[in-house]
Amino acid sequence: MKSKFPGYFKLSDEEINELWENALFVFDANILLNLYRYSNETRDDFFKIIEKIKDRIWIPHQSASEFFDNRLNVINQQEKSYEEATNSLKAIENEFKNSRQHPFISQKLLKKFSTLSNEICEQLTESKEFHNKRIHQDDILVKIEALFNKKVGDEYENEKLEDIYVEGEIRFLNKIPPGYKDAGKKDNALKDIRKFGDLIVWKQILDKSKELKQGIILITDDRKEDWWERFKGKTLNPRPELKKEFQDITEQSFHMYQSDRFLEFATKYLDEEINENALQEIRELRKLDERKQLSELRKKREYYKFKKLREDLYKQKLSLEEELNYAENKKGILENALSEQYLILESMDPSAYDDNQLKKLKISEHLLNRKIEAIKANLEDIKRQEFKDRLVRNKTV
Secondary structure, three states, X not given: OOOOOHHHOOOOHHHHHHHHHHOEEXXXXXXXXXXXXXXXXXXXXXXXXXXXXXHHEEEOHHHHHHHHHHHHHHHHHHHHHHHHHHHHHHHHHHHHHOOOOOOOOOHHHHHHHHHHHHHHHHHXXXXXXXXXXXXXXXXXXXHHHHHHOOOEOOOOOHHHHHHHHXXXXXXXHOOOXXXXXXXXXXXXXXXXXXXXXXXXXXXXXXXXXXXHOOOEEEEOOOOOOOOEEEEOOEEEEEOHHHHHHHHHHHOOOEEEEOHHHHHHHHHHHOOOOOOHHHHHHHHHHXXXXXXXXXXXXXXXXXXXXXXXXXXXXXXXXXXXXXXXXXXXXXXXXXXXXXXXXXXXXXXXXXXXXXXXXXXXXXXXXXXXXXXXXXXXXXXXXXXXXXXXXXXXXXXXX
């Protein structure tokens, strides 16, 4: 059965040992970018492990390109994190200084807290300034360059990329991993080629394994379901389709780790000690990212809900305005017909006067006036709803 469905079976302990002893360790862009988000201690532990296997490390060209495309943005995001932490701490201090809200806080204790808060804020400011220097003097980039010098894959030719774009459209349509979760990504190019980034990484990994006739361990912090098999919110293993495709094409073994699991297993297979706090920090960072992603997802859902509501209201508004325009035109015709009947009545020409026709016209005019008022009332309701939705939207953005 395993030979027919290799992707659904976990690697044996012997196979894992074999990979750790001989495989090529491939690092995705997000692993390198997250080095800018770690504390110095955790980052040093990570570099220590990479140094241990530096003769068997490699970065696909696409991953290296994505790293450089996003590096400055990550540095900038970290600057904002320092500012947010400082502002949050100051807000807490100001809240405790309000004696009416917190009469149970003594002035002596509050003074200690204020002193500690100022010390923390000063350290955060120093750390932020040091971090920002990496825009021009990047110590992390220097270490990455030293480790991965001559260990980055070649860029694909345009013809090869065009073939991948065509194949990617078919794979995404059939939800063949990896990359189909990025199918909605947009860029400035006419073909929206940014969405094929993960697929290009995958193709370059396959080519490298075939070239070296060597198994691969991919280290990635990408948590999307087009890379990982997930069950009840838990990440289990690489997608079975990926394992099968890798084996079919390269005849080699393939495995994946997220950063914390990579460090955890490195202590076993590489006989290297790391600080337990490093694992905890990486896991907390992942939880933070997941919370942010959920928050962004909720915001997107609210936005699309608001957008659909706005579109529906706009359509209703257009329909009512057309209906109102038709009713008012019809009212004009009725008013002309009534005017004619009144003229006939004033001319005292009994042969031309029709009392029933006059009554019918008056009834029609009355009903039409009621309809016009109802339409106008509905339009006013829509305007109020639009105003209310704008207020709600502005508060949630």
